[in-house]
Each structure stands twice: as structure tokens, then as C-alpha cells.
Amino acid sequence: MTTITLVQGDITRESADAIVNAANSSLLGGGGVDGAIHRRGGPAILEDCRRLRAGRYGKGLPTGQAVATTAGDLDARWVIHTVGPVWSATEDRSELLASCYRESLRVAGDLGARTIAFPAISTGVYGWPIDDGARIAVETVRAAGTSMEEVRFVLFDERAYEAFAAQIG
Numbered sequence: 260m261t262t263i264t265l266v267q268g269d270i271t272r273e274s275a276d277a278i279v280n281a282a283n284s285s286l287l288g289g290g291g292v293d294g295a296i297h298r299r300g301g302p303a304i305l306e307d308c309r310r311l312r313a314g315r316y317g318k319g320l321p322t323g324q325a326v327a328t329t330a331g332d333l334d335a336r337w338v339i340h341t342v343g344p345v346w347s348a349t350e351d352r353s354e355l356l357a358s359c360y361r362e363s364l365r366v367a368g369d370l371g372a373r374t375i376a377f378p379a380i381s382t383g384v385y386g387w388p389i390d391d392g393a394r395i396a397v398e399t400v401r402a403a404g405t406s407m408e409e410v411r412f413v414l415f416d417e418r419a420y421e422a423f424a425a426q427i428g
């Protein structure tokens with residue numbers, strides 16, 4: 260049984276086996292939660308990301324996929340970097356957003372993680388409407404059949420927290 264929990268706050272303050280980063284395909288950092296994770300996690304995370312870019316992910320991490328690095332100074336064992344889709348009003352990219360949650364759970368599960376903390380992927384800079392982003396996140400985790408004991412959504416503001424709370428019911 261997987262417990263889904265909700266927290267309002269800064270994901271870089273959380274303690275979990277795996278903390279998920281809403282990255283971009285460069286894996287080399289950015290704003291939003293990505294910037295916060297690299298700032299608080301320290302340079303070890305970026306060093307791992309650079310190694311990934313020099314190796315298997317020479318062209319970057321494709322949208323919807325996930326990859327793990329060290330968590331550096333964060334209170335976690337791994338950061339799972341995933342690349343959400345940019346919101347589009349003309350194209351349905353929901354499957355790519357669902358894939359971010361599924362792939363992050365798979366990568367974390369393969370590493371042996373039992374607890375994982377997610378931000379609301381794509382709902383910031385990438386413009387995904389928060390209610391729909393929350394629906395996809397919760398539906399995908401519920402359907403995933405993961406080995407995780409706890410899946411925690413860490414929502415930065417009250418609006419996002421309420422959107423997730425409405426999905427949990």
C-alpha cells in the first residue's frame with residue numbers, strides 16, 4: 260500500500276529517499292524548483308548532471324524521462340531529474356506529464372527508494388494549469404502500482420496545495 264501525502268512548502272527542506280526535480284533537458288540547472296534544488300543541494304548534483312551529459316545523455320534528457328543523481332547536501336539519497344512538457348493549448352501533452360511521474364517512480368523504485376517527494380511538475384515556468392497538473396499527478400501515481408511506501412507531493416503555495424487536496428478527496 261502506498262500512502263499519498265501532501266505538504267505545503269519548499270521541497271528542498273524535505274527528507275525523503277528521493278526528491279524529484281522539475282528539470283529541463285539540459286540537466287544543467289534553471290529557475291524554479293530546479294534552481295532551488297541545485298542551490299541547496301550544492302555542486303555535487305551539477306557534477307553528476309555534467310557526467311550524464313558527457314555520457315548517456317549527450318543530447319539531453321528527453322521530455323517525460325527521468326534520471327537519478329546524488330542528492331548532494333539535501334536530506335535525501337537521490338535527486339530524480341525529470342523533464343516535464345511545456346503546456347500547449349493546441350496539443351495534448353498529458354501523456355508526457357504522466358510519464359514524468361511514472362518514470363520517476365520507476366527510477367526511484369529500481370534504486371530501492373521507499374519514499375519519494377514530488378513537486379508539481381510543469382506547473383510553474385512550463386505553464387501547465389495547476390488543477391489539471393494535480394489531476395494527472397494524482398491519477399498517475401494511483402495507477403502506477405509502485406513499491407513506494409510514501410509518495411509525497413510538496414506544493415509551494417496554497418493554490419497548488421488546494422488543487423492537490425481536491426484530487427485526493
Ligand code: AR6
Nearest residue numbers: 269270281283289290291292293295381382383384385415
Ligand atoms: N519547492 C517546491 N515547489 C516549488 C519550489 C520549491 N522550492 N519552487 C518552485 N516550486 P517550476 P516547471 C513549484 O517552474 O514548470 C526551471 O527553470 C512551482 O510553484 O520549478 O516544470 C527548469 O530548469 C510550481 O508549482 O518547473 C525548467 O527550465 C512547480 O514547482 C523549467 O523551470 C514547478 O515549477 C521547468 O518548469
